Amino acid sequence: MPHRDRLFIAGGWVAPAGTGTIEVISPHTEEVVARVPEGTAADMDRAVAAAREAFDRGPWPRMSMAERAAVVARLAGLYEARQGEIAETITMEMGSPITFSQLAQAPQPLGMLRYYAGLGATFPVEEERPGMFGPVIVRREPVGVVAAIVPWNVPQFVIMTKLAPALVAGCTVVIKPAPETPLDSYLLAEMIEEAGIPAGVVNIVAAGREAGEHLVSHPGVDKVAFTGSTAAGRRIGAICGERLKRCTLELGGKSAAIVLDDCDLPSAMGFLSLATLMNNGQACVAQTRILASRSRYDEVVEAVAEMVRGQRVGDPADPATGIGPLVAARQRDRVEGYVRAGIDEGAKAVVGGLDRPFGRGWYVAPTVFADATNDMRIAREEIFGPVLTVIPYVDEADAIRIANDSDYGLSGSVWTADPDHGVEIARRVRTGTYGVNMMNTMDPNTPFGGVKSSGFGRELGPEGLEAYLECKSIARLG
Known part of the structure; x- marks a missing residue:
């Protein structure tokens, strides 16, 4: 990956306002693999001005939604051709195992582009309703300039949950990638340029927290x-809120996987491994609390432990690797702090612990805690690493109570031989998404988001498009 010295603003590659750089460091080798400019407040000002000009006076919002959808479909074709490059880049910059990058990091964003291109081709922008004094037109118009601020764990996936519907809606966008993962966004910028999206419609400025807050404000x-x-x-x-500015917030999670007594554990473990450990545990939807009945508790603990022991830890570029390094030294230290807290609070690490697997790279030992209770920090707080906590329950009502006893409400799952009964359980757990014998995998056609401290608003599905549209009612006499 070559070093970069420009930012993508107003449809072209421009010199940054400042001289700061972001060093992209391999989580596997701890070596610098690339450098890019660090965006400043002045760069954000220029990007917003370009997006504002493109929205207020450019052609993009004035095209029909079907016309914009056709351009997004063209972008999808370019994206498809570069999936392998995107997957390899994300693995290099943040340590996602290459198999996960090839399975999800690159293909799922492509799926979102295709979905919204298809939805935009037929979405009803206007409808007529009967009113008190005559027909009323209800019209949907783009919300305006969007600031899309994305994290480092699934960078392209999160960009597309925002960019794809925003483009189809007719918005213009300023994307701020995380400083840990700026490289994949450069590939996206090249595709946007090639797709012929008008200047200023998409602007990309990688930056830190201060420039990000300047963008929000x-x-x-x-x-x-x-x-x-x-x-x-x-x-x-x-x-x-202070500025009455629209926002969508997709935040953290501490999801619970309820293992019912009729669950076939050997069959469930393959799916549960993805639900709990995907992306090295760096996933907001990870099912990191595993709830097991007291009658099968030891059996479930051993099954989960064997599943984790079976994961190969190592070089994320190796297709045989199941768990790679964490994104940064601070993240490794944070996760180890939670492991230490679990041990101090009396939980038992049946797998893993505080011994680091390698002398180099930001690796932690995948860890399974038993003898845990739901009031421990390892059960209350989002760890964002390969740390699982198995918690006992008395009966189904108790399992549902424990699942709901959380500040979060993003995801969850139930594992059972009776899927219909699993749906009944799902209806009683307070989350934005849920899976029965699976993890809800964020289907582009269905809304995604959380309740409580997991945020508000929804992305994906028609609801994700509506989040970038404002309704206008037009009434008339005569």
Whole structure:
């Protein structure tokens, strides 16, 4: 990956306002693999001005939705041709196992582009309704300039949950990638340029927290779409609330997988391994609390332990690797702090612990805790690493109570031989998404988001498109 010295603003590659750089460091080798410019407040100002100009006076919002959808379909074709490059880049910059990058990091964003291109071709922009004094036209119009702020764990996936519907809606966008993962966004910028999307419709500026807050606060931004930590989401929500600015917040999770007594454990473990350990445990939807009945508790603990022991830890570029390194040294230290807290609070690490697997790279030992209770920090707080906690329950009502006893409400699952009964359980757990004998995999056709401290608003599905549209009612006499 070559070093970069430009930012993508107003349809072209421009010199940054400052001299700062972001070093992209391999989580596997701890070596610098690329450098890119660090965006400043002045760069954000220029990007917002370009997006504002493109929205207020450019052709993009004035095209029909079907016309914009056709351009997004063209972008999807370019994206498809570069999936392998995108997957390899994300693995290099943040340590996602290459098999996961090839399975999800690159293909799922492509799926979202295709979905919204198809939806936009037929979506009803106007409808006529009967009113008190005559017909009323209800019209949907783009919300305006969007600030899309994305995290490092699934960078292209999260970009597309925002960019694909925003483009189809007719919005213009300023994307702020995380400083840990700026490289994949350069590939996207090249495709946007090649697709012929008008200048200023998409602008990309990688930057840190200060420039990001400047973007959120910018008076030229009409909506903020954020994915990241709950703490950062609260700050962004406060800024948007103060300015009456629209926002969508997709935040953290601490999801529970309920293992019912009729579950066939050997069959479930293959699916549960993805639900719990995907992307090295760096997933907001990870099912990191595993709830097992007291009658089968030891059996479930051993099955989960064997599943984790079977994961190969190593070089994320190796197709045989199941769990790679964490994204940064600070993330490794944070996860190890939670492992230490679990041991200090009396939980038993039946797999893993505080011994690091390698002398180099930001690796932690995948860890399974038993003898845990739901009031421990390892059960209450989002760890964002390969750490699982198995918690006993008395009966189904108790399992549902424990699942709901959380500040979060993003995802969850139930594992049972009776899928219909599993759906009944799903209806009683307070989350935005749920899976029966699977993890809800964020289907482009269905809404995704959380309740409680997991955020508000929905992405994906028709609901994800509507989040970038404002309704206007037009009544008339005569």
